[in-house]
Amino acid sequence: MPWYRYHDAGAVMFRKTGAIGRIITLAIAVFVTIAPFYWIFVLSTQDPASSFGEPRFFYHPSFSAFKTVWSDRDFLAATRMSVITGALTVLISLAVSIPAAYILVKRKVRKRSGLLSWLFIAYLFPDFIIALPLYSVLQNMGLYDTSIGLALAYQGFMAPLAMWLLMAFFKAVPDEIGQAAKIDGCSEWATLRRIYLPVVRSGVATVAILVAINVWNEVTIALALTSSNPTLPIVVSSYKGYAALRWDQLSAAILLSVIPVLIFAAFAQKQIVRGLTEGAFN
Amino acid sequence: MSFFNWNWGNRFSFIGLANYANVLTNQEFWASLFRTVGFTLLAVTFETIIGFALAMVVDRAGRQAGWLRSVLIAPLMVSGIAVSLTWKIILDPTIGILPRLLGHIGIHHLNLLGDPKISLLSVSGLDTWWQTGFVFIILCAGLQALPRDPFEAAQIDGATAWKSFRYLTLPLMMPLVLLVAGIRTIDCLKLFALVFGATGGGPGQTTESVQLLAYRTGFKASQMSLSMTMMVIYVLFTVVGVVALVSISRRGRSHV
Numbered sequence: 001m002p003w004y005r006y007h008d009a010g011a012v013m014f015r016k017t018g019a020i021g022r023i024i025t026l027a028i029a030v031f032v033t034i035a036p037f038y039w040i041f042v043l044s045t046q047d048p049a050s051s052f053g054e055p056r057f058f059y060h061p062s063f064s065a066f067k068t069v070w071s072d073r074d075f076l077a078a079t080r081m082s083v084i085t086g087a088l089t090v091l092i093s094l095a096v097s098i099p100a101a102y103i104l105v106k107r108k109v110r111k112r113s114g115l116l117s118w119l120f121i122a123y124l125f126p127d128f129i130i131a132l133p134l135y136s137v138l139q140n141m142g143l144y145d146t147s148i149g150l151a152l153a154y155q156g157f158m159a160p161l162a163m164w165l166l167m168a169f170f171k172a173v174p175d176e177i178g179q180a181a182k183i184d185g186c187s188e189w190a191t192l193r194r195i196y197l198p199v200v201r202s203g204v205a206t207v208a209i210l211v212a213i214n215v216w217n218e219v220t221i222a223l224a225l226t227s228s229n230p231t232l233p234i235v236v237s238s239y240k241g242y243a244a245l246r247w248d249q250l251s252a253a254i255l256l257s258v259i260p261v262l263i264f265a266a267f268a269q270k271q272i273v274r275g276l277t278e279g280a281f282n
Numbered sequence: 283m284s285f286f287n288w289n290w291g292n293r294f295s296f297i298g299l300a301n302y303a304n305v306l307t308n309q310e311f312w313a314s315l316f317r318t319v320g321f322t323l324l325a326v327t328f329e330t331i332i333g334f335a336l337a338m339v340v341d342r343a344g345r346q347a348g349w350l351r352s353v354l355i356a357p358l359m360v361s362g363i364a365v366s367l368t369w370k371i372i373l374d375p376t377i378g379i380l381p382r383l384l385g386h387i388g389i390h391h392l393n394l395l396g397d398p399k400i401s402l403l404s405v406s407g408l409d410t411w412w413q414t415g416f417v418f419i420i421l422c423a424g425l426q427a428l429p430r431d432p433f434e435a436a437q438i439d440g441a442t443a444w445k446s447f448r449y450l451t452l453p454l455m456m457p458l459v460l461l462v463a464g465i466r467t468i469d470c471l472k473l474f475a476l477v478f479g480a481t482g483g484g485p486g487q488t489t490e491s492v493q494l495l496a497y498r499t500g501f502k503a504s505q506m507s508l509s510m511t512m513m514v515i516y517v518l519f520t521v522v523g524v525v526a527l528v529s530i531s532r533r534g535r536s537h538v
Contacts, residue, residue, distance in 0.1 A: 217361035
């Protein structure tokens with residue numbers, strides 16, 4: 001053991017209590033996060049009438065509500081619409097904002113702060129105020145009620161979000177790395193792709209997850225810009241029903257609607273690994 | 283549109299600044315403005331502190347970090363309407379699971395969303411459950427991108443965990459923390475889906491946010507131009523407020 005890792009008994013004690021504290025914190029956080037999901041699952045596998053009695057934790061689950069929702073054609077169509085829209089939005093916003101954020105951070109750009117404040121104000125606008133003009137623009141372009149139209153409309157919110165986060169991540173990378181690459185004869189584009197992107201990889205993955213999640217759950221603009229091809233949240237909230245409340249189907253729809261984006265996030269998580277970035281800083 | 287009088291019909295009439303005078307003297311508007319700001323302060327404070335703490339803890343969790351991250355951002359993936367409906371089911375005083383469980387341990391008649399005294403706090407709590415993952419996941423990525431050298435140097439010099447947090451982690455992370463808190467602030471100021479689904483602005487108007495008031499004015503009371511005026515004034519307020527905050531935080535940083 002190297003000399004500087006040597007601790008006296010007190011320090012070891014402190015570290016042990018620290019570890020226990022961490023575990024308790026995590027256990028509480030995980031419980032609080034999961035418990036509502038569990039309860040929704042319980043509701044979705046019970047007869048709606050019986051779930052209003054005393055809560056039962058042991059029972060024979062029935063998955064008929066899931067079957068009903070999954071065979072609902074509206075639900076499947078909306079899932080497809082949401083997946084396509086989400087993928088397009090993530091691709092467009094990353095394609096635009098990675099080079100833009102890189103140049104804004106690493107080069108001197110004129111009117112930089114002006115540009116950034118415009119992005120800022122675009123993000124600040126409440127959904128309602130943006131939805132109305134976008135409606136007429138998309139109608140004129142023939143993109144109303146399509147996933148590409150919706151994906152373009154979302155850039156108003158998602159491009160600024162992606163830009164800020166990516167700029168923060170690019171800023172954290174020391175300039176020397178890029179300069180060294182320049183001296184070695186890399187073009188601007190190659191420097192970005194070969195040097196910076198691997199370093200900020202976890203940042204890019206984080207941004208992709210956040211953009212996907214935001215789009216997945218967006219309601220107001222989707223409501224204004226689609227009619228016969230609604231996105232998933234709209235269809236899910238329609239399970240509230242008009243006449244009778246079907247808690248089981250609503251709960252099943254909520255749970256099913258979370259799954260695709262959960263898969264995407266788990267996939268993108270894999271990119272958030274330390275190994276690749278480690279070498280670059282040393 | 284805010285300079286006209288338009289109520290969904292074909293008739294537009296120019297009325298100058300009358301809408302603005304109307305909104306600015308409207309008690310409901312000011313009340314909803316203060317309410318939204320209060321909600322934002324509560325929610326952003328909770329989310330930033332909890333999110334940062336969890337990011338620190340998970341960053342040290344080693345091989346467990348992957349699934350912990352996935353679990354802790356799960357609430358983010360539920361849409362606002364679904365979150366509000368979920369919690370409405372859970373917190374409902376007669377059929378909800380939480381009041382019934384609390385009843386067993388002697389806490390009765392707890393109506394978190396229906397009690398006008400605490401409803402705003404409860405809605406902030408819902409937002410914290412929902413959006414803490416946002417702060418958490420960004421700060422996780424930030425913590426991973428921190429350079430290792432200063433921390434190793436500090437350890438060699440015998441710095442305690444608290445000292446290396448206070449003098450290394452915190453200053454290095456500060457720009458990202460401020461950025462995330464800023465984004466959350468703007469999102470919270472746009473509060474709509476949560477109150478729309480969970481409380482509908484009630485009980486009374488104790489949780490009515492500015493966007494909800496504008497929605498009610500525009501779509502329910504059919505005064506679209508008045509609603510748009512509210513939004514314009516609100517955007518101006520938030521722009522001024524955010525610019526002031528940014529310049530204050532810049533000045534604060536240059537002094538350090």
